[in-house]
Amino acid sequence: MKHLETHVAQATARGEIAYQHCPACGHTQAQARPFCLACLRPDPDWRLARGTGTVVAHTMQYRAPTDDWRSRVPYGVTLVDLDEGPRVMALAEGALNPGTRAILCPGGRHALPCFKPVEDG
Numbered sequence: 001m002k003h004l005e006t007h008v009a010q011a012t013a014r015g016e017i018a019y020q021h022c023p024a025c026g027h028t029q030a031q032a033r034p035f036c037l038a039c040l041r042p043d044p045d046w047r048l049a050r051g052t053g054t055v056v057a058h059t060m061q062y063r064a065p066t067d068d069w070r071s072r073v074p075y076g077v078t079l080v081d082l083d084e085g086p087r088v089m090a091l092a093e094g095a096l097n098p099g100t101r102a103i104l105c106p107g108g109r110h111a112l113p114c115f116k117p118v119e120d121g
């Protein structure tokens, strides 16, 4: 499992979102697994998301979970359904109400992906 988590973390550090795609059934999943959660086929393929999706939920965080996050408080956390299918948790820039079309922040290099409203250009 460690090498799967590393694959996701390395993509996030590059400002990209990696997800898994099952060539047998087409299922997509954001959580790295050694098998497809839908049909249990081993070794799903890796793909990179286009970086667009729809906001499902959004909340503001006013307490830092660790000292590393203290300087970011308050910050938004959002759930985004990627256009490719997987649901990812991300940081938020701007108002990301449910239903808002969102795009990956350019040059975002955080521990989590960062999304902003598409309307921001």
Ligand SMILES: [Zn+2]
Pocket (backbone or CB within 6 Å): 022, 023, 024, 025, 026, 027, 036, 037, 038, 039, 040, 041
């Ligand atoms: Zn499958």
